[in-house]
Amino acid sequence: xxxxxxxxxxxxxxxxxxxxxxxxxxxxxxxxxxxxxxxxxxxxxxxxxxxxxxxxxxxxxxxxxxxxxxxxxxxxxxxxxxxxxxxxxxxxxxxxxxxxxxxxxxxxxxxxxxxxxxxxxxxxxxxxxxxxxxxxxxxxxxxxxxxxxxxxxxxxxxxxxxxxxxxxxxxxxxxxxxxxxxxxxxxxxxxxxxxxxxxxxxxxxxxxxxxxxxxxxxxxxxxxxxxxxxxxxxxxxxxxxxxxxxxxxxxxxxxxxxxxxxxxxxxxxxxxxxxxxxxxxxxxxxxxxxxxxxxxxxxxxxxxxxxxxxxxxxxxxxxxxxxxxxxxxxxxxxxxxxxxxxxxxxxxxxxxxxxxxxxxxxxxxxxxxxxxxxxxxxxxxxxxxxxxxxxxxxxxxxxxxxxxxxxxxxxxxxxxxxxxxxxxxxxxxxxxxxxxx
Amino acid sequence: xxxxxxxxxxxxxxxxxxxxxxxxxxxxxxxxxxxxxxxxxxxxxxxxxxxxxxxxxxxxxxxxxxxxxxxxxxxxxxxxxxxxxxxxxxxxxxxxxxxxxxxxxxxxxxxxxxxxxxxxxxxxxxxxxxxxxxxxxxxxxxxxxxxxxxxxxxxxxxxxxxxxxxxxxxxxxxxxxxxxxxxxxxxxxxxxxxxxxxxxxxxxxxxxxxxxxxxxxxxxxxxxxxxxxxxxxxxxxxxxxxxxxxxxxxxxxxxxxxxxxxxxxxxxxxxxxxxxxx
Numbered sequence: 261x262x263x264x265x266x267x268x269x270x271x272x273x274x275x276x277x278x279x280x281x282x283x284x285x286x287x288x289x290x291x292x293x294x295x296x297x298x299x300x301x302x303x304x305x306x307x308x309x310x311x312x313x314x315x316x317x318x319x320x321x322x323x324x325x326x327x328x329x330x331x332x333x334x335x336x337x338x339x340x341x342x343x344x345x346x347x348x349x350x351x352x353x354x355x356x357x358x359x360x361x362x363x364x365x366x367x368x369x370x371x372x373x374x375x376x377x378x379x380x381x382x383x384x385x386x387x388x389x390x391x392x393x394x395x396x397x398x399x400x401x402x403x404x405x406x407x408x409x410x411x412x413x414x415x416x417x418x419x420x421x422x423x424x425x426x427x428x429x430x431x432x433x434x435x436x437x438x439x440x441x442x443x444x445x446x447x448x449x450x451x452x453x454x455x456x457x458x459x460x461x462x463x464x465x466x467x468x469x470x471x472x473x474x475x476x477x478x479x480x481x482x483x484x485x486x487x488x489x490x491x492x493x494x495x496x497x498x499x500x501x502x503x504x505x506x507x508x509x510x511x512x513x514x515x516x517x518x519x520x521x522x523x524x525x526x527x528x529x530x531x532x533x534x535x536x537x538x539x540x541x542x543x544x545x546x547x548x549x550x551x552x553x554x555x556x557x558x559x560x561x562x563x564x565x566x567x568x569x570x571x572x573x574x575x576x577x578x579x580x581x582x583x584x585x586x587x588x589x590x591x592x593x594x595x596x597x598x599x600x601x602x603x604x605x606x607x608x609x610x611x612x613x614x615x616x617x618x619x620x621x622x623x624x625x626x627x628x629x630x631x632x633x634x635x636x637x638x639x640x641x642x643x644x645x646x647x648x649x650x651x652x653x654x655x656x657x658x659x660x661x662x663x664x665x666x667x668x669x670x671x672x673x674x675x676x677x678x679x680x681x682x683x684x685x686x687x688x689x690x691x692x693x694x695x696x697x
Numbered sequence: 698x699x700x701x702x703x704x705x706x707x708x709x710x711x712x713x714x715x716x717x718x719x720x721x722x723x724x725x726x727x728x729x730x731x732x733x734x735x736x737x738x739x740x741x742x743x744x745x746x747x748x749x750x751x752x753x754x755x756x757x758x759x760x761x762x763x764x765x766x767x768x769x770x771x772x773x774x775x776x777x778x779x780x781x782x783x784x785x786x787x788x789x790x791x792x793x794x795x796x797x798x799x800x801x802x803x804x805x806x807x808x809x810x811x812x813x814x815x816x817x818x819x820x821x822x823x824x825x826x827x828x829x830x831x832x833x834x835x836x837x838x839x840x841x842x843x844x845x846x847x848x849x850x851x852x853x854x855x856x857x858x859x860x861x862x863x864x865x866x867x868x869x870x871x872x873x874x875x876x877x878x879x880x881x882x883x884x885x886x887x888x889x890x891x892x893x894x895x896x897x898x899x900x901x902x903x904x905x906x907x908x909x910x911x912x913x914x915x916x917x918x919x920x921x922x923x924x925x926x927x928x929x930x931x932x933x934x935x936x937x938x939x940x941x942x943x944x945x946x947x948x949x950x951x952x953x954x955x956x957x958x959x960x961x962x963x964x965x966x967x968x969x970x971x972x973x974x975x
Contacts, residue, residue, distance in 0.1 A: 344826050395877040396793035400805065403790045406846030409827070411812055414820030421822070487714055492707050501958065502718045508957035509725060512906040512924050513946045516931050517728050520939060526739040528727060560720065621816050623909070628928070649816050653909075656821060669819040677814045 268371030272364045279367025283374060287383030292363055299356045303349070310349035313342030317424070322434040339438035340426065347417055351408065421666040422446070428660035445667045455664070458639040458651075465551075466647045470620040473558045478612055480559055481566025482604065486596075488567075489574050500571065507564035515628035518557050519544070545634055547644040554645055558625055562615075573607050574600070613683040617676050623649045648672050725950075732943035739939035753944035763930065764918060765945055771837065772922040776904040779841045783848035783900040784893060791852040792881055795859035796867065813850045818909055825913055835916040843914065844904050851899075858892040859885070894960055902953050923949055 264283070272279030277292030318337025325332050370380050381389060391398065422445055425431045426438045449455050488499050506514065521527050522543035530540030543553045577600065585595050605612075626632065632646035632654065641659050642651045648668060655665040727744070732753055734746040757765040794802065824843060825834075833839035866888075867880045875883070886893075908924035915921050921929075927949070930942050 340826060341830070344823060344830070348827075391876065391878075396797035396799050396802075399789045399793035403786050403846070403849040406786075406842075407812070407849060410824065410843060410846040411820065411850065413827070414823030415812065415815050417823040418819045484717060487710055487717075490706075490710055492703065493710055493714075499714055499718070501961070503721055504957075504961065505721050505725060505954070508954040509950050510902060510906045510953050512908065512927070513950050514724060516927065516942070517724050517946060519931065520739055520942075521724055521727065523739060528741075528744070560724075564721075617814070623816075623818070649818075652816065653818055653821075656818070662822060666819070669816055673815050673819075677811060680810065680814055 264374040265368050265371035268367040268374075269364060272367035276360055276363045279364070279371070283367065283370045283380050285370065285380050285383070285386065288386055292359075295356075295359065299352075303352055303356060306349050307353060310346040313337075314346035314350070317438050317440065318342050319437070321437045336434060337437065338433045339424075340433050343420065343438075344413075344417055347413055347420075348409075351413060418666045418669060421662050422670055424663055426662040427664065432660060441663075445663045449664065449667055454640050458642055459668070461636075461639060462642055462646055462648055462651055465645070466620060469551075469555070469622075469647060470616055472555055473562070473619045473622070474612065474616045476555060476559050477562030478566050478608075478615070480563040481568075482570050484563060484567045485570040485574055486600075489571065500567075503567055504564050506560055507568070511561060511624055512628065514561065515557070515625060518560075519629055522553055522557075544630055547634055547636070550630055550634060550645050554626060554629055557629060558619075558622070561625065566615075569608055569611060570604055573604050576607075577603050610683055613679065617680050617683075620647075620676055620679075621649045621672065622647065623653065626650045627653065728943045728946055728950075731940055732947050734940055737938050737940050753940050754948070756941060757944055757948070760941075763926070763941070764921075765923075765926065765948075767919060768921050768923045768926045769948070771920065772905060772924070775837055775841055775844075775922060776901050779844035779848075779904045780897050780901040782841065782845035784897045786845060786849055787852040787855055787896050787900075788886075788889065788893065789881070790849055791855040792859055792885060795856045796864070809850055809853075817847070821909075821913055824910075828914060834914060835920055837915075837920065840904075840911060840914045840922075843910050844900070844907070848900055848903075852896075855889075855892050855896060858889060862888055898956060898960055901956075905949070905953060 268279035268282050270279075271282050275293065276296040277289040277294075280289035280292060283289075317339040320336040322336040323334045325334055374380060423440055423442060424438050425441045425444070430436065431438050449459055484503060487493070488496055488503075493499075522529055524530060524540060524542050524545055527543070529543065533540045542549050544550050581599050582595055585599060590598070626645055626647050627650050630643070630645045632643035632650050634645075635643045639646075641654055641661070646654070649672065652665045652668050652672070655661040655668070730744065730746055731739075731741070733749045733751070734741060735748060735750045735752070757763070794806065828834045828839050831839075833842075862885065866884055870880045870884055871877075904922075906924050908922070908928050911922045912925050912928075915925060918926075923945075927942065927945055930938065930945070
C-alpha cells in the first residue's frame, strides 16, 4: 500500500509542510509552513513586477514636466535597479522552489517509511539526522548564501550588462532608459576600428606581459634558489630571509614606493644615472621603457614567491639520485639538466600555470605602478601599459562604458577559464584526490 | 685544480647573492631613510641623509587633513574582523568539501573554480548597487561582508591540506561516538595550525592592502582605510609630500612584514602544500 506516501506527497504539493504535519512531524511541518507564509507575503507579490522589469528594463524614463512655472521631475523607471532587483527576486524564487521540491520529496519519503511500518522521526531525531547526514550541506550553507549574492549575482548581472547599451553618454539612468541590444556590443568591439584596434593592441600586450612576467619570475626564482642551495654556500637561512623580504612588504606599499623610485625627474634611480654622467631614462613616461619598468618591478615582487616554492621542491629531491649521477660521472650541468630541472618543473607546473593566469589579470601591479600610462592616442580610453583588466576598470569607473567593460570581462573570463580548467583537470588534486589516502 | 674552480664558483655565487640582497633591501631601506629625512620632497642629494628627524611620524597623527590615525584604527578593525570571519568560513566549508562525499560536491568544486576565474571587479557595479539598495554603502560592515564572502572562493589550499590528513583519524573518533563538529574541533583544528595561520595571515593582509573594493564602498574620508588614504596621498601630491608618505608606508609595512617574517615557516608550508597538490 502506498497510502501514506501518496497522501503526504499530494498534501506537500498543496502547501509546504502539510505533508510533514500529516506524517506527525509537527516541528518540521511548522517550520516549512512558516517559510511558505513568509515567502507568500514578501516574495510572491514582487515576482510579476520583477519579471516585467527584467524583460523590458522599464518603459518610462525620468521626465521633466512643466507644471505652471516650475519644472517637476517625475521619477521614471531606473533600468539598472530594475535589473538587479529582478535578479535578486528570481534568485530568491529559485531558492524557495528548491526548498519546495525538497519538501515534496521529504514528505513522500517519510510517508513511504510509514507505509512500511516505520515510525517517523520526531523533531529532535530529525535534528540529529540532519546534523549527521547533512553536515557538509549545513557547513556550506552560509558561505553559499554569501557567494550567491555577492559573487554569483554580480557576475550574472555583469554578464547581462554586456547585452545592453548601458553606457555613457546616451544611456545612463535615471535620465535615460537602458535597452537590451543582443550581441551588438560584441559586434562593436570587433567591427568598429577604434574599439577593435584598442582591444587587439591591449590583448597583445597582455599576452606578452603574462608570458614574460611569468617566465622571468619563475626562472629568476629558480636561479636564486639554486644559488642559495649550492654546496658550500654558508648562511643559507640568512640569504633566504633577506630575499623573502620583498614578498613580506605589502604590495600596495612597495608598488607605490617603486613608482617614486622610478620617478623620471626626482627619483633616485635616475640620480644614480646622472652621477655616472648618463642621462636618466624615462622609466614611466616612455612607452617602451614603461613596459620594461613594469616587468623589472614585477620580478622584484614575484621572484621571492617562486624562490620559496622552488626551495621547497629542491629539498625534496632524493639525494641518492645525485649520488648515482656522480658515480656515473655526470657534470654539474648535466645533473641540473637531467635531475633538478625536470623535478622542479614537474612539481611546480600547476603553480606556473596559475601564475600565468594571475599575471594575465595582474591589476595591482599595473594600476599602482603606472595606472596604464603613458597614454596612447590611438587607443580608446587606454594607455601603453594597460592590461585588459585595468582597461576594464577604467572603462567602468572613469568612463562609464559599462556594456563594453562587461563584454571585455566576459572575454577575459573565457581566456583565463580555458587555461585554468585545462590546468586543473590535469592537476593531481582533481584526479587523484580519493587515491591519496 | 678542482678546489680552485670551486673557490671561483663560490666567489661568484657570493657576489651574485650580495647583489640580489642589495636589490631586495634597497627600496625598503630607501623609504625608511626618506621617512627620517627633514623636508617634504622626493628629491635628495645623498642616499644617507645628513640629519635625522621624527617630524614626519609626528605629523602623521597630528595633521588635520590627513587622518592617518583614524585610518589605522579603521584598517585594524576591518582586517581583524574579516580575518576572523573568513578563517571560520573557509575552514568549515573546506573541511566539509574535503571530508564528505555528497551529491553536488564535484559541482560545487567546479563552480568555485569557475567563479574564481572572473576578474573580481567585474562585480564592482553590481555590488555597489546592491549595497546602495541595502543602505550599507560607506559602512565598515559592508566591506567586511564583501571580504569574508569573497574569501571562500580562494580556499583550495585549505582543501588540499585537509585532503592530506589521513581519514582513519576522524573515522576512529566517529566510531568512538564523536559528532562531526566534535571531530572538527578536537582533531582537525589542532592539526590544521599551519594552514589556519596561512589563511588568517593572507586574509588579514588582504584586507590591509586592498583598495579596489575599499575605495568603492567607503566614500567619506573618516571611513577610509589606510590603503585608500595612502593611494590618495600619492596620487594627489606625489612629489611635494613624499617624506610624509614614506613615514606612513613604514608604519603600514612594519606590522605586516614582521608577521610574515615570524610566520615564515607556516607560510612556506602553506604555499608548498598548495604546490604539490595544485
